[in-house]
Amino acid sequence: MSLDFGPAVALSCRECGARYDLGPSFACLECFGPLEAAYEFGTVTREEIAAGPANIWRYKKLLPVPGDVEQKRNMNPGWTKLVKAEGLGKSLGLKSLYVKDDSGNPTHSFKDRVVAIAVEAARNFGFHTLSCSSTGNLAGAVTAAAARAGLEACVFIPADLEQAKIAMARVFGGKLIGIDGTYDEVNRFCSELIGDPIGEKWGFVNVNLRPYYAEGSKTLAYEIAEQLGWRLPDQIVIPIASGSQLTKIDKGFKELIALGLVDDKPYKVYGAQATGCSPVSVAYKAGHEVVQPVKPDTIAKSLAIGNPADGPYVLDIARRTGGAVEDVSDPEIVSAIRLLAETEGIFAETAGGVTVGVLRKLVEAGKLDPELDTVVLNTGDGLKTLDAVSSVAAPSAVIKPSLDAFRKVI
Amino acid sequence: MSVSVRIPTILRTYTGGSSDVSGEGATLRDVLQKLDADYPGIGARILDESGKIRRFVNVYVGEEDVRFAEGLDTATPEGVQISIIPAVAGG
Numbered sequence: 001m002s003l004d005f006g007p008a009v010a011l012s013c014r015e016c017g018a019r020y021d022l023g024p025s026f027a028c029l030e031c032f033g034p035l036e037a038a039y040e041f042g043t044v045t046r047e048e049i050a051a052g053p054a055n056i057w058r059y060k061k062l063l064p065v066p067g068d069v070e071q072k073r074n075m076n077p078g079w080t081k082l083v084k085a086e087g088l089g090k091s092l093g094l095k096s097l098y099v100k101d102d103s104g105n106p107t108h109s110f111k112d113r114v115v116a117i118a119v120e121a122a123r124n125f126g127f128h129t130l131s132c133s134s135t136g137n138l139a140g141a142v143t144a145a146a147a148r149a150g151l152e153a154c155v156f157i158p159a160d161l162e163q164a165k166i167a168m169a170r171v172f173g174g175k176l177i178g179i180d181g182t183y184d185e186v187n188r189f190c191s192e193l194i195g196d197p198i199g200e201k202w203g204f205v206n207v208n209l210r211p212y213y214a215e216g217s218k219t220l221a222y223e224i225a226e227q228l229g230w231r232l233p234d235q236i237v238i239p240i241a242s243g244s245q246l247t248k249i250d251k252g253f254k255e256l257i258a259l260g261l262v263d264d265k266p267y268k269v270y271g272a273q274a275t276g277c278s279p280v281s282v283a284y285k286a287g288h289e290v291v292q293p294v295k296p297d298t299i300a301k302s303l304a305i306g307n308p309a310d311g312p313y314v315l316d317i318a319r320r321t322g323g324a325v326e327d328v329s330d331p332e333i334v335s336a337i338r339l340l341a342e343t344e345g346i347f348a349e350t351a352g353g354v355t356v357g358v359l360r361k362l363v364e365a366g367k368l369d370p371e372l373d374t375v376v377l378n379t380g381d382g383l384k385t386l387d388a389v390s391s392v393a394a395p396s397a398v399i400k401p402s403l404d405a406f407r408k409v410i
Numbered sequence: 411m412s413v414s415v416r417i418p419t420i421l422r423t424y425t426g427g428s429s430d431v432s433g434e435g436a437t438l439r440d441v442l443q444k445l446d447a448d449y450p451g452i453g454a455r456i457l458d459e460s461g462k463i464r465r466f467v468n469v470y471v472g473e474e475d476v477r478f479a480e481g482l483d484t485a486t487p488e489g490v491q492i493s494i495i496p497a498v499a500g501g
């Protein structure tokens with residue numbers, strides 16, 4: 001089998017640095033640490049990137065994908081809008097605020113970015129089935145990408161997910177299995193399935209394809225920098241579920257600096273969690289280096305990972321960059337969803353309520369500088385979590401079709 | 411107590427390819443000690459130099475993540491299944 005992962009040349013352990021050949025493996029044989037793609041980048045210029053397609057493949061020379069990736073059957077996600085958020089900024093007292101709105105991806109969440117990379121890895125390894133454990137958004141991204149790529153799909157979710165996410169995961173065909181348990185239990189199930197003969201030739205995007213999959217989140221960093229005119233933001237607020245996205249955005253910023261695509265400057269990374277599932281925030285505030293798992297209870301189901309695999313790295317990054325990790329309650333999440341909607345016309349899912357809520361909390365606490373360039377991420381679409389706002393987003397009035405009736409309610 | 415231990419793919423080189431092996435001990439600590447005696451070297455893959463469970467390994471006794479229970483002191487009743495699982499990314 002000849003593998004083509006473009007600039008990626010090996011897998012290396014993030015924990016102990018041990019190196020391995022590129023393959024469908026995800027944990028270090030020495031220490032169980034997570035493996036990630038290691039590269040030998042050639043020359044990459046701003047002009048070359050700008051001449052590329054309006055999707056993540058404009059950065060293909062920075063990703064573990066083959067050189068002809070644009071020719072493949074893929075969802076081609078990314079290049080979502082970076083909205084200059086003057087309304088939200090004014091409301092919060094921030095001078096220069098941007099919302100990176102990733103609800104604009106093909107299946108309406110940032111997960112299309114990571115899955116697009118995982119699909120190319122699955123093709124490389126000759127897998128026939130694409131799978132994942134998911135809090136919802138990932139399941140939809142995987143089944144859609146499998147449909148486009150002509151792969152089988154079988155995805156696993158906690159059975160109690162939002163109806164919209166269930167529909168989104170099933171409509172593209174493939175098998176959708178609801179598991180009676182939490183996301184962490186679904187994850188455990190998938191880890192055991194992977195060592196079983198049933199899971200032979202299956203690519204679990206966030207398990208055995210994780211070293212490739214996770215790299216997709218770097219494209220958020222690349223796009224934000226390019227959309228800001230090839231410069232890094234001063235401050236960025238990122239949601240934390242497993243912590244993978246935050247970790248990879250930091251990696252992306254560092255690569256841009258190392259490649260000379262942006263000027264080196266300090267940036268602060270802030271992590272955002274829901275109080276009902278805040279193991280990383282709790283560890284951050286307590287000064288711990290490891291994360292004590294929790295049992296999630298929050299409306300922000302896409303972030304409800306009680307045992308976040310990359311939690312220790314999030315702690316390292318928040319501390320290294322001078323950022324912080326903060327959490328907000330469910331009512332604060334709903335209030336933040338409405339604030340973003342009313343000031344920017346962006347309808348975020350609960351995860352977006354978490355980041356905007358945390359942004360607000362950090363500004364109010366004086367932990368974030370209102371004078372600096374700030375980016376806040378919205379990683380999913382409010383239409384997938386309608387239940388969260390249904391009690392506050394009802395008709396203002398229901399009336400007879402007469403002007404008299406309208407005058408009484410206006 | 412006699413227990414069964416599920417071995418993840420990456421540790422099966424120690425167990426001659428077996429995904430399930432039998433173990434012995436009243437607590438997780440005892441079971442892991444016995445496991446290392448039976449399959450020399452496997453213990454150091456699960457525990458770090460200071461004897462703590464490595465931060466990217468999850469160990470379950472029955473259905474419970476031992477970090478929610480008593481860690482290495484978690485009791486391992488007769489017949490229980492212990493699972494050793496690498497941490498994975500989310501979604």
